[in-house]
Amino acid sequence: MSGFYGENCALSCPLPYYGIQCRSKCNCSEDECHLQYGCTRSFGDCDPGVYGRYCELTCQYPGFGKNCQLTCECEEQICNPIKGCILDSSSPAAGPLAKTTTAYSLNEVNENFNTLAAEINSFIRTENVPPIKRNTATLQYAIIGLGCVCCVFLIFYIGLRIVLYIDKPQVWNRQEHEM
Numbered sequence: 783m784s785g786f787y788g789e790n791c792a793l794s795c796p797l798p799y800y801g802i803q804c805r806s807k808c809n810c811s812e813d814e815c816h817l818q819y820g821c822t823r824s825f826g827d828c829d830p831g832v833y834g835r836y837c838e839l840t841c842q843y844p845g846f847g848k849n850c851q852l853t854c855e856c857e858e859q860i861c862n863p864i865k866g867c868i869l870d871s872s873s874p875a876a877g878p879l880a881k882t883t884t885a886y887s888l889n890e891v892n893e894n895f896n897t898l899a900a901e902i903n904s905f906i907r908t909e910n911v912p913p914i915k916r917n918t919a920t921l922q923y924a925i926i927g928l929g930c931v932c933c934v935f936l937i938f939y940i941g942l943r944i945v946l947y948i949d950k951p952q953v954w955n956r957q958e959h960e961m
Contacts, residue, residue: 783802784800784801784802784818784819785800785801785804785816785817785818786804786817787803787804794817795817797812797815797817798810798812798815799817800815800816800817800818800819800820801818801820806820808820808821809821810822816835816836816838818836818838819836819837819838820836821836822835822836823835823836823837826848826849828848828849829864830846830847830848830863830864830865831846831847831850831862831863831864831865832863833849833850840863841863843858843861844858844861845863846861846862846863846864846865846866847864847865847866850863852866854866854867855867856869
């Protein structure tokens, strides 16, 4: 049972842990952490089909969807709190496409997605695109090398100016010498 652990789920989760076997941890204050549902939610934070302070309540017929704001236009037995009216293929209102719908497991969907992604990537031409990482590293080394060369020239220039200033002969004002 969610919110409890131990033999026969006899012990409640210690705060800030919650959920099945206390495996989840609240990222809110202990006052806002529910041992079964976690942190208090703001209005609108719940997934479609549920509502409440901890998103713990299921939408009541005829409401469904996000914040239970949509209304089912069908009988209660076929109103899903998440998607609304679910028509089976035997219903005349389901239309011709309902008979062609197939339910897939999550693993099948993931496999189909990965296959499709691989096909899309194979169509993208990448042969003429140079490896960006290698060019970036080369550019970095070139900039560092150029900076080092500039520093060497700057040090040489400053040293040369100092030497020339020290060794510069003093020029006397000619008018003073002629007197």
